[in-house]
Amino acid sequence: MPQRVHLALIGLGHVGQAFLELLIAKRDVLRTRYGLEFVLTAAADTSGAALDARGLDASLLLARKRAGQGAGTYPEVGRPGKSALATTREAVADILLEASLTNLKDGEPGLSCIRAALARGMSVVTANKGPLVHAYSELTALAREEGAGVAFSAAVCGALPTINIGQRDLVACTVERVEGIFNSTTHYILTAMAEGRDYAAALREAQAEGVAEADPTLDVEGWDAANKLVILANSVLGVPARLSDVAVEGITRLTPDDFARARAEGKVIKLLCTAEREGTGYRLSVRPTPLGREHPLAALRGWQMGIVYYTDIMGIQFAAVDERGPLPTAAAMLRDVVNLATTR
Amino acid sequence: MPQRVHLALIGLGHVGQAFLELLIAKRDVLRTRYGLEFVLTAAADTSGAALDARGLDASLLLARKRAGQGAGTYPEVGRPGKSALATTREAVADILLEASLTNLKDGEPGLSCIRAALARGMSVVTANKGPLVHAYSELTALAREEGAGVAFSAAVCGALPTINIGQRDLVACTVERVEGIFNSTTHYILTAMAEGRDYAAALREAQAEGVAEADPTLDVEGWDAANKLVILANSVLGVPARLSDVAVEGITRLTPDDFARARAEGKVIKLLCTAEREGTGYRLSVRPTPLGREHPLAALRGWQMGIVYYTDIMGIQFAAVDERGPLPTAAAMLRDVVNLATTR
Numbered sequence: 251m252p253q254r255v256h257l258a259l260i261g262l263g264h265v266g267q268a269f270l271e272l273l274i275a276k277r278d279v280l281r282t283r284y285g286l287e288f289v290l291t292a293a294a295d296t297s298g299a300a301l302d303a304r305g306l307d308a309s310l311l312l313a314r315k316r317a318g319q320g321a322g323t324y325p326e327v328g329r330p331g332k333s334a335l336a337t338t339r340e341a342v343a344d345i346l347l348e349a350s351l352t353n354l355k356d357g358e359p360g361l362s363c364i365r366a367a368l369a370r371g372m373s374v375v376t377a378n379k380g381p382l383v384h385a386y387s388e389l390t391a392l393a394r395e396e397g398a399g400v401a402f403s404a405a406v407c408g409a410l411p412t413i414n415i416g417q418r419d420l421v422a423c424t425v426e427r428v429e430g431i432f433n434s435t436t437h438y439i440l441t442a443m444a445e446g447r448d449y450a451a452a453l454r455e456a457q458a459e460g461v462a463e464a465d466p467t468l469d470v471e472g473w474d475a476a477n478k479l480v481i482l483a484n485s486v487l488g489v490p491a492r493l494s495d496v497a498v499e500g501i502t503r504l505t506p507d508d509f510a511r512a513r514a515e516g517k518v519i520k521l522l523c524t525a526e527r528e529g530t531g532y533r534l535s536v537r538p539t540p541l542g543r544e545h546p547l548a549a550l551r552g553w554q555m556g557i558v559y560y561t562d563i564m565g566i567q568f569a570a571v572d573e574r575g576p577l578p579t580a581a582a583m584l585r586d587v588v589n590l591a592t593t594r
Numbered sequence: 595m596p597q598r599v600h601l602a603l604i605g606l607g608h609v610g611q612a613f614l615e616l617l618i619a620k621r622d623v624l625r626t627r628y629g630l631e632f633v634l635t636a637a638a639d640t641s642g643a644a645l646d647a648r649g650l651d652a653s654l655l656l657a658r659k660r661a662g663q664g665a666g667t668y669p670e671v672g673r674p675g676k677s678a679l680a681t682t683r684e685a686v687a688d689i690l691l692e693a694s695l696t697n698l699k700d701g702e703p704g705l706s707c708i709r710a711a712l713a714r715g716m717s718v719v720t721a722n723k724g725p726l727v728h729a730y731s732e733l734t735a736l737a738r739e740e741g742a743g744v745a746f747s748a749a750v751c752g753a754l755p756t757i758n759i760g761q762r763d764l765v766a767c768t769v770e771r772v773e774g775i776f777n778s779t780t781h782y783i784l785t786a787m788a789e790g791r792d793y794a795a796a797l798r799e800a801q802a803e804g805v806a807e808a809d810p811t812l813d814v815e816g817w818d819a820a821n822k823l824v825i826l827a828n829s830v831l832g833v834p835a836r837l838s839d840v841a842v843e844g845i846t847r848l849t850p851d852d853f854a855r856a857r858a859e860g861k862v863i864k865l866l867c868t869a870e871r872e873g874t875g876y877r878l879s880v881r882p883t884p885l886g887r888e889h890p891l892a893a894l895r896g897w898q899m900g901i902v903y904y905t906d907i908m909g910i911q912f913a914a915v916d917e918r919g920p921l922p923t924a925a926a927m928l929r930d931v932v933n934l935a936t937t938r
Contacts, residue, residue: 567915569914
């Protein structure tokens with residue numbers, strides 16, 4: 251008999267819908283390989299929510315979302331206008347999946363939902379950076395108190411296990427330095443600029459490809475990367491870093507001359523996230539950095555992201571991913587769900 | 595109060611001694627970061643064993659080993675001539691650490707020790723490929739029956755988390771293909787050959803550097819890499835592969851002409867381990883393979899090892915390590931011990 255795990259899903263955008271796709275496509279694998287059967291008992295989007303302790307039909311919900319119909323209009327159990335927070339408080343679920351849009355200003359509404367879920371003893375899986383950046387220590391302490399789990403391997407580079415390698419593999423290590431390429435939008439633009447386009451043309455190309463948003467500020471000014479670095483600093487490096495602790499410089503002022511100079515030196519410019527050990531803490535920065543060709547991150551291009559951990563007892567560890575679209579991020583949430591369900 | 599975990603260590607060669615070093619050097623980190631205190635209650639080498647349920651002095655044991663004195667001569671509790679198997683049967687321990695020399699013929703004496711430990715309900719951490727290659731299914735089934743854990747993240751590329759990424763990160767993935775550079779001896783030799791040396795000169799250089807053994811057969815004929823591939827196939831890909839299922843070709847017949855031809859095509863020759871999905875299983879091979887410069891493994895050199903997982907829902911995942919000597923392998927054993935102690 252498979253173990254039945256009840257899920258509540260907040261946010262039905264690209265990532266939330268991709269998660270529903272995975273629940274459907276991977277049903278057999280989840281049962282045979284992990285002995286798990288997932289029951290979706292609640293789902294919420296900006297239109298409202300649907301709640302049914304016996305289980306919603308993920309296929310139906312997905313088909314309706316794709317036809318432009320919100321969760322609130324789900325047959326019989328739809329609750330138009332019901333908020334994500336009210337849904338979290340009412341859901342009959344073991345795990346809350348938080349996939350609402352990242353709000354870097356105050357982390358809401360995700361933050362309140364996560365607090366409410368943990369306070370009810372529900373474990374939480376989130377792909378949302380906002381709540382973690384604003385309240386990492388509070389949320390992990392609350393989870394410990396309640397005996398619940400909080401997992402967020404999807405929040406820092408999607409399916410790339412940046413956090414998992416740091417937390418589970420680099421056991422007992424002193425991490426001397428971390429370097430990462432954490433933002434694929436800027437990486438795509440920098441790759442195009444290295445091939446000769448200027449910033450404006452490279453940005454237009456990235457927007458046409460769907461890798462940059464219409465308002466690309468958070469990406470190109472370095473804030474998305476800085477937020478991921480803050481989460482990594484808290485969860486892997488064990489320092490209570492905040493966004494204001496990161497020296498952030500974006501890519502908007504880079505010129506073709508900068509790239510020509512780097513090329514002449516045999517280097518390539520990356521928007522590098524760096525954590526460097528200093529005293530009892532780490533100095534954190536995000537800034538355009540020329541890397542020599544022999545640097546492990548220098549060979550990455552376009553959509554790829556990567557991380558390098560420099561350790562005392564496990565050598566230099568490098569990990570990278572080539573992934574596109576929301577599916578790998580949803581897959582990382584599924585990974586967290588399975589790991590929570592099988593190890594707790 | 596830290597959780598006290600009792601350990602029995604079989605094998606006091608380079609890896610076993612490095613593990614003792616880590617127990618000493620990381621004592622405070624293990625206590626503060628993981629809440630664990632390790633007590634070494636038994637240690638065995640080819641000279642005999644030392645057993646003390648109150649705990650052996652790791653520093654003293656290490657100092658004596660370095661002075662050429664075996665475990666059997668340890669003051670008061672030394673038992674000259676006592677076998678590893680008898681030690682395993684008698685040890686008062688939660689976890690057996692198996693770090694004896696890899697014997698690829700029949701996996702002994704490690705295999706019998708692991709069987710004996712699991713049968714007593716002890717969990718096992720091993721860096722030894724032999725027992726896993728010979729009896730993977732038997733040992734994991736026995737562990738399940740006894741409610742014990744078996745961890746071996748050190749057995750496939752030391753500190754590089756090849757197995758952990760496959761088992762814990764690529765959750766619910768279909769792995770279409772795996773490619774790896776799993777043997778640093780041959781990688782070092784191939785790097786030297788790519789720079790112009792012939793096989794004999796490159797081998798001599800590797801032996802002088804201590805990266806190749808006096809009898810390098812297991813490495814240069816591809817068997818060490820093939821054994822690691824078999825362990826990965828069993829533990830990550832879920833297929834009951836045996837060594838005879840792997841098409842193995844070593845590097846001894848490569849000539850400077852092969853390297854010149856590869857270079858002319860913009861390629862670099864690596865001893866590539868490959869698992870390619872085919873029907874319900876995987877086709878396994880180890881053979882010298884020219885890789886284009888854009889291949890993620892092409893940039894690795896010398897001591898480095900790496901792996902690429904091609905997945906359906908998590909993109910292409912790449913991980914590599916730059917590590918030397920026995921310390922990272924011992925650190926990987928410590929990682930397994932901590933993960934077993936904190937998640938079980």
